[in-house]
Amino acid sequence: DGGITQSPKYLFRKEGQNVTLSCEQNLNHDAMYWYRQDPGQGLRLIYYSQIVNDFQKGDIAEGYSVSREKKESFPLTVTSAQKNPTAFYLCASRLVAHQETQYFGPGTRLLVL
Amino acid sequence: KQEVTQIPAALSVPEGENLVLNCSFTDSAIYNLQWFRQDPGKGLTSLLLIQSSQREQTSGRLNASLDKSSGRSTLYIAASQPGDSATYLCAVTIAGGTALIFGKGTTLSVSS
Numbered sequence: 001d002g003g004i005t006q007s008p009k010y011l012f013r014k015e016g017q018n019v020t021l022s023c024e025q026n027l028n029h030d031a032m033y034w035y036r037q038d039p040g041q042g043l044r045l046i047y048y049s050q051i052v053n054d055f056q057k058g059d060i061a062e063g064y065s066v067s068r069e070k071k072e073s074f075p076l077t078v079t080s081a082q083k084n085p086t087a088f089y090l091c092a093s094r095l096v097a098h099q100e101t102q103y104f105g106p107g108t109r110l111l112v113l
Numbered sequence: 114k115q116e117v118t119q120i121p122a123a124l125s126v127p128e129g130e131n132l133v134l135n136c137s138f139t140d141s142a143i144y145n146l147q148w149f150r151q152d153p154g155k156g157l158t159s160l161l162l163i164q165s166s167q168r169e170q171t172s173g174r175l176n177a178s179l180d181k182s183s184g185r186s187t188l189y190i191a192a193s194q195p196g197d198s199a200t201y202l203c204a205v206t207i208a209g210g211t212a213l214i215f216g217k218g219t220t221l222s223v224s225s
Protein backbone atom coordinates (compact mmCIF):
# COMPACT_ATOMS: atom_id res chain seq x y z
CA ASP A 1 0.00 0.00 0.00
CA GLY A 2 1.82 3.08 -1.25
CA GLY A 3 1.61 6.45 0.42
CA ILE A 4 2.99 9.03 2.80
CA THR A 5 2.88 8.56 6.54
CA GLN A 6 3.40 11.20 9.20
CA SER A 7 3.83 10.61 12.88
CA PRO A 8 2.76 11.38 15.44
CA LYS A 9 -0.73 12.68 14.70
CA TYR A 10 -0.51 15.03 17.70
CA LEU A 11 2.67 16.33 19.31
CA PHE A 12 3.10 18.45 22.42
CA ARG A 13 6.13 20.63 22.93
CA LYS A 14 7.35 22.18 26.13
CA GLU A 15 9.11 25.55 26.23
CA GLY A 16 12.72 25.30 25.07
CA GLN A 17 12.30 21.77 23.74
CA ASN A 18 13.23 20.51 20.27
CA VAL A 19 10.75 18.10 18.71
CA THR A 20 10.97 16.01 15.54
CA LEU A 21 8.14 15.24 13.15
CA SER A 22 8.44 12.14 11.04
CA CYS A 23 7.60 11.84 7.34
CA GLU A 24 8.06 8.61 5.37
CA GLN A 25 7.04 7.76 1.81
CA ASN A 26 7.17 4.48 -0.13
CA LEU A 27 6.22 6.01 -3.47
CA ASN A 28 9.82 6.18 -4.70
CA HIS A 29 9.40 9.93 -5.07
CA ASP A 30 12.46 12.11 -5.48
CA ALA A 31 11.25 15.35 -3.93
CA MET A 32 9.84 15.89 -0.46
CA TYR A 33 8.39 19.00 1.14
CA TRP A 34 7.34 20.36 4.53
CA TYR A 35 4.52 22.91 4.80
CA ARG A 36 3.02 24.70 7.76
CA GLN A 37 -0.68 25.56 7.94
CA ASP A 38 -2.16 28.04 10.40
CA PRO A 39 -5.94 28.39 10.97
CA GLY A 40 -7.67 30.05 8.03
CA GLN A 41 -4.41 30.21 6.12
CA GLY A 42 -2.99 28.47 3.12
CA LEU A 43 0.09 26.30 3.35
CA ARG A 44 3.53 27.91 3.61
CA LEU A 45 6.73 26.14 2.58
CA ILE A 46 9.28 25.43 5.31
CA TYR A 47 11.89 23.24 3.59
CA TYR A 48 12.13 21.02 0.54
CA SER A 49 14.51 18.41 -0.81
CA GLN A 50 14.83 17.20 -4.39
CA ILE A 51 17.52 14.57 -3.82
CA VAL A 52 19.11 12.71 -0.94
CA ASN A 53 21.56 14.73 1.17
CA ASP A 54 20.38 18.02 -0.30
CA PHE A 55 17.66 20.42 0.84
CA GLN A 56 16.68 24.07 0.46
CA LYS A 57 14.97 26.60 2.69
CA GLY A 58 11.45 27.68 1.92
CA ASP A 59 9.70 30.89 2.89
CA ILE A 60 9.58 30.26 6.65
CA ALA A 61 12.62 28.10 7.48
CA GLU A 62 13.73 30.01 10.59
CA GLY A 63 13.46 27.87 13.72
CA TYR A 64 13.26 24.61 11.76
CA SER A 65 15.79 22.06 10.54
CA VAL A 66 15.61 19.00 8.28
CA SER A 67 17.70 16.09 7.04
CA ARG A 68 17.45 13.83 4.00
CA GLU A 69 19.68 10.83 4.65
CA LYS A 70 17.36 8.40 2.88
CA LYS A 71 15.11 8.85 -0.14
CA GLU A 72 12.11 7.63 1.85
CA SER A 73 12.48 9.87 4.87
CA PHE A 74 12.43 13.64 5.47
CA PRO A 75 12.14 14.43 9.21
CA LEU A 76 11.46 17.98 10.39
CA THR A 77 12.83 19.28 13.70
CA VAL A 78 11.09 22.22 15.32
CA THR A 79 13.75 23.88 17.42
CA SER A 80 13.42 26.07 20.50
CA ALA A 81 14.20 29.03 18.24
CA GLN A 82 10.74 28.70 16.67
CA LYS A 83 8.73 30.93 18.99
CA ASN A 84 5.29 30.21 17.57
CA PRO A 85 5.31 26.54 16.62
CA THR A 86 1.61 25.78 17.15
CA ALA A 87 0.32 24.76 13.71
CA PHE A 88 -0.64 21.87 11.46
CA TYR A 89 2.39 20.44 9.65
CA LEU A 90 2.00 18.70 6.31
CA CYS A 91 4.58 16.65 4.44
CA ALA A 92 4.36 16.03 0.71
CA SER A 93 6.30 14.21 -1.97
CA ARG A 94 6.51 14.33 -5.75
CA LEU A 95 8.00 12.41 -8.64
CA VAL A 96 10.18 15.08 -10.20
CA ALA A 97 10.71 13.55 -13.64
CA HIS A 98 7.05 13.61 -14.60
CA GLN A 99 6.09 16.93 -12.98
CA GLU A 100 3.26 15.18 -11.21
CA THR A 101 1.16 16.58 -8.45
CA GLN A 102 2.39 16.52 -4.90
CA TYR A 103 0.96 13.82 -2.65
CA PHE A 104 0.29 14.84 0.93
CA GLY A 105 0.48 12.98 4.21
CA PRO A 106 -2.25 13.18 6.89
CA GLY A 107 -0.45 15.87 8.90
CA THR A 108 0.86 16.38 12.44
CA ARG A 109 -0.72 18.90 14.77
CA LEU A 110 1.86 20.49 17.07
CA LEU A 111 0.71 22.10 20.29
CA VAL A 112 2.71 23.97 22.91
CA LEU A 113 2.25 23.10 26.58
CA LYS B 114 6.58 37.62 -5.57
CA GLN B 115 3.78 35.28 -6.61
CA GLU B 116 0.59 35.66 -4.58
CA VAL B 117 -2.49 33.47 -4.83
CA THR B 118 -5.92 34.75 -3.78
CA GLN B 119 -9.11 32.79 -3.40
CA ILE B 120 -12.58 34.30 -3.33
CA PRO B 121 -14.88 33.81 -1.53
CA ALA B 122 -13.32 32.69 1.76
CA ALA B 123 -16.50 30.78 2.62
CA LEU B 124 -19.54 29.67 0.69
CA SER B 125 -22.80 27.99 1.74
CA VAL B 126 -25.15 26.47 -0.81
CA PRO B 127 -28.11 24.07 -0.81
CA GLU B 128 -27.64 20.59 -2.20
CA GLY B 129 -27.95 20.33 -5.97
CA GLU B 130 -26.69 23.80 -6.76
CA ASN B 131 -23.92 24.40 -9.28
CA LEU B 132 -21.14 26.61 -7.96
CA VAL B 133 -17.88 28.30 -8.91
CA LEU B 134 -14.81 28.87 -6.79
CA ASN B 135 -12.33 31.50 -7.89
CA CYS B 136 -8.55 31.67 -7.75
CA SER B 137 -6.29 34.45 -8.98
CA PHE B 138 -2.50 34.71 -9.14
CA THR B 139 -0.30 37.74 -9.66
CA ASP B 140 2.45 36.34 -11.90
CA SER B 141 1.39 34.56 -15.09
CA ALA B 142 4.75 32.73 -15.36
CA ILE B 143 3.43 29.53 -13.85
CA TYR B 144 4.25 25.92 -14.66
CA ASN B 145 0.92 24.51 -13.55
CA LEU B 146 -2.06 25.15 -11.29
CA GLN B 147 -3.70 22.66 -9.00
CA TRP B 148 -6.89 22.41 -7.00
CA PHE B 149 -6.87 20.46 -3.75
CA ARG B 150 -9.54 19.42 -1.28
CA GLN B 151 -8.91 19.40 2.48
CA ASP B 152 -11.28 17.90 5.03
CA PRO B 153 -11.05 19.24 8.62
CA GLY B 154 -7.86 18.10 10.35
CA LYS B 155 -6.74 16.07 7.34
CA GLY B 156 -4.13 16.25 4.61
CA LEU B 157 -4.73 17.46 1.07
CA THR B 158 -6.21 15.48 -1.79
CA SER B 159 -5.39 16.53 -5.33
CA LEU B 160 -8.50 17.15 -7.44
CA LEU B 161 -7.26 18.58 -10.73
CA LEU B 162 -3.92 19.65 -12.19
CA ILE B 163 -3.80 22.01 -15.18
CA GLN B 164 -0.53 22.44 -17.03
CA SER B 165 0.26 25.98 -18.21
CA SER B 166 -0.40 24.98 -21.83
CA GLN B 167 -3.88 23.69 -21.02
CA ARG B 168 -7.14 25.59 -20.67
CA GLU B 169 -9.17 23.17 -18.56
CA GLN B 170 -9.37 19.80 -16.90
CA THR B 171 -12.42 17.76 -15.95
CA SER B 172 -12.98 14.99 -13.44
CA GLY B 173 -16.51 13.81 -12.82
CA ARG B 174 -18.59 16.74 -11.54
CA LEU B 175 -15.52 18.98 -11.33
CA ASN B 176 -14.20 21.25 -14.05
CA ALA B 177 -11.22 23.56 -13.62
CA SER B 178 -10.29 26.28 -16.07
CA LEU B 179 -7.10 28.27 -16.44
CA ASP B 180 -6.58 31.68 -18.05
CA LYS B 181 -2.89 32.40 -17.64
CA SER B 182 -2.98 35.80 -19.31
CA SER B 183 -5.52 37.15 -16.83
CA GLY B 184 -4.09 35.22 -13.89
CA ARG B 185 -7.33 33.40 -13.10
CA SER B 186 -8.64 29.91 -12.52
CA THR B 187 -12.09 28.67 -11.63
CA LEU B 188 -13.27 25.40 -10.14
CA TYR B 189 -16.80 24.53 -11.20
CA ILE B 190 -18.69 21.97 -9.12
CA ALA B 191 -21.87 20.64 -10.69
CA ALA B 192 -24.86 19.37 -8.71
CA SER B 193 -23.25 19.89 -5.31
CA GLN B 194 -23.67 17.28 -2.58
CA PRO B 195 -23.22 17.42 1.22
CA GLY B 196 -20.13 15.26 0.77
CA ASP B 197 -18.53 18.11 -1.18
CA SER B 198 -18.32 20.13 2.04
CA ALA B 199 -14.63 20.84 2.61
CA THR B 200 -11.97 23.50 2.10
CA TYR B 201 -10.78 23.88 -1.48
CA LEU B 202 -7.24 25.13 -2.01
CA CYS B 203 -5.73 26.52 -5.19
CA ALA B 204 -1.95 26.34 -5.69
CA VAL B 205 0.49 27.25 -8.44
CA THR B 206 3.97 26.06 -9.31
CA ILE B 207 6.02 28.93 -10.67
CA ALA B 208 8.08 28.40 -13.81
CA GLY B 209 11.45 26.98 -12.84
CA GLY B 210 10.21 26.21 -9.37
CA THR B 211 9.25 23.05 -7.55
CA ALA B 212 7.20 23.94 -4.51
CA LEU B 213 3.57 24.99 -4.47
CA ILE B 214 2.32 28.48 -3.60
CA PHE B 215 -1.09 28.26 -2.00
CA GLY B 216 -4.11 30.47 -1.62
CA LYS B 217 -5.89 30.57 1.73
CA GLY B 218 -8.75 28.41 0.50
CA THR B 219 -12.51 28.54 0.16
CA THR B 220 -14.52 26.67 2.79
CA LEU B 221 -17.60 25.15 1.17
CA SER B 222 -20.67 23.99 3.07
CA VAL B 223 -23.41 22.13 1.18
CA SER B 224 -26.62 21.65 3.12
CA SER B 225 -29.10 18.85 2.49
